[in-house]
Amino acid sequence: MNAHFQRQEKRGNARRGSVLLIVLLTLVFATSALLLFIEKASTDLLVPIREADASRLRLEAYSALETTLAVLEDFREVAEGLHSPAEGWGSPLEFAGYEPGEGRTVEVTMEDESAKLPLPAVKPEVLVALLKHWQVPQMEAERLADSLLGWIKKDHTPTAIGAPTTQDYETAALPFLPPGRSLRSFAELAAIEGVRQAFFDEAGNPTELYQRFTETFSLYRYDSPNINGGRLEPLLAQEVFDEQQLQRVNEYLSGAGTYQTQGPGFFKSTRSIAAVAGGQPSKLDYGMTVQALRITVTVREGLSSFRLSTVVAPVEGGAKVVPPSNVATTNGEPTEGTGSTPSTTTPSTQTTKPATAAASNTPATAVPEAVDLKYPFTFLEIRENDKTVPPPAQSDEPIA
Numbered sequence: 054m055n056a057h058f059q060r061q062e063k064r065g066n067a068r069r070g071s072v073l074l075i076v077l078l079t080l081v082f083a084t085s086a087l088l089l090f091i092e093k094a095s096t097d098l099l100v101p102i103r104e105a106d107a108s109r110l111r112l113e114a115y116s117a118l119e120t121t122l123a124v125l126e127d128f129r130e131v132a133e134g135l136h137s138p139a140e141g142w143g144s145p146l147e148f149a150g151y152e153p154g155e156g157r158t159v160e161v162t163m164e165d166e167s168a169k170l171p172l173p174a175v176k177p178e179v180l181v182a183l184l185k186h187w188q189v190p191q192m193e194a195e196r197l198a199d200s201l202l203g204w205i206k207k208d209h210t211p212t213a214i215g216a217p218t219t220q221d222y223e224t225a226a227l228p229f230l231p232p233g234r235s236l237r238s239f240a241e242l243a244a245i246e247g248v249r250q251a252f253f254d255e256a257g258n259p260t261e262l263y264q265r266f267t268e269t270f271s272l273y274r275y276d277s278p279n280i281n282g283g284r285l286e287p288l289l290a291q292e293v294f295d296e297q298q299l300q301r302v303n304e305y306l307s308g309a310g311t312y313q314t315q316g317p318g319f320f321k322s323t324r325s326i327a328a329v330a331g332g333q334p335s336k337l338d339y340g341m342t343v344q345a346l347r348i349t350v351t352v353r354e355g356l357s358s359f360r361l362s363t364v365v366a367p368v369e370g371g372a373k374v375v376p377p378s379n380v381a382t383t384n385g386e387p388t389e390g391t392g393s394t395p396s397t398t399t400p401s402t403q404t405t406k407p408a409t410a411a412a413s414n415t416p417a418t419a420v421p422e423a424v425d426l427k428y429p430f431t432f433l434e435i436r437e438n439d440k441t442v443p444p445p446a447q448s449d450e451p452i453a
Contacts, residue, residue: 168282186290200247207233
């Protein structure tokens with residue numbers, strides 16, 4: 054009997070052990086599934102969380118931008134144009150006493166885009182001189198210049214040996230035609246035969262020549278670069294300035310060397326340039342005011358951040374964007390009869406009035422009359438977290 058009871062007890066213990074093992078395995082699988090679900094849910098929530106953070110910080114960024122533009126406009130009116138941050142507008146938020154929201158920090162940086170050479174109006178001899186200054190051999194420099202000018206100017210006839218022609222593009226594996234207008238993005242350089250091989254390596258990575266080119270040229274159209282921006286390498290390349298003249302000008306602009314006690318300076322006339330550099334400043338072909346300004350606003354709150362990057366230009370005498378592809382250019386300007394300068398994205402330039410029921414036959418959904426606010430700047434480019442903001446759709450049709 055005792056042996057029988059012992060056997061029964063062993064079977065019962067074995068069954069209880071099996072049940073316990075099954076329960077433990079179930080708990081392990083359930084816990085693993087729960088952890089995987091939590092991890093996936095956390096990943097899926099990252100996008101909505103980031104969008105929510107961007108939405109909260111976006112308003113702060115645009116508020117800081119509007120404050121910055123208001124300060125710039127005050128200085129522009131007093132000085133009859135913006136010349137250099139040395140005038141006092143280098144820290145606009147501090148000047149205006151701007152206070153960000155609690156727990157937030159706002160940083161504004163500015164770069165004079167118009168200190169670069171305007172690519173749409175580049176002259177062949179300037180382009181060749183720069184390429185030679187960057188250690189490109191004479192024949193290769195002429196070929197590169199011809200290749201680029203054949204892309205951005207409709208009626209350009211290449212003269213350098215090996216420069217591509219329209220027929221070369223038409224007979225390519227994927228036939229296309231050069232647009233006949235200046236670049237709208239530096240990425241276009243990869244499509245230009247001859248230029249692609251010099252500006253990109255075999256893996257498609259930008260070369261040093263590409264970096265120097267993009268740091269020297271601007272994609273926007275304006276009359277002349279601002280000498281107060283301090284990008285004077287083209288003057289050295291063209292032998293307009295020698296090394297000593299260039300050093301004196303840089304020291305004057307930065308407040309270094311013999312101008313250390315004076316602090317950063319800026320030029321407002323060719324006479325002042327002659328007093329510092331000597332020579333004949335009238336031959337510089339440079340201006341002295343900002344025609345395009347790149348403003349970057351960064352808002353931070355804890356681990357969250359929002360970055361707003363814009364390029365603005367004064368309404369009068371400021372830079373313009375490159376015309377559309379269907380508007381051919383010759384010397385960087387739209388060809389007469391082919392179209393006008395394209396409109397640019399200009400937020401806040403217009404506001405609307407409430408629609409009135411003055412006539413019974415006027416639909417309630419008709420587009421209301423716009424009022425010009427005479428906004429002092431044109432927005433040439435807007436990027437939010439490095440994503441381009443598309444311009445608003447414009448239509449004369451009633452809104453349905």
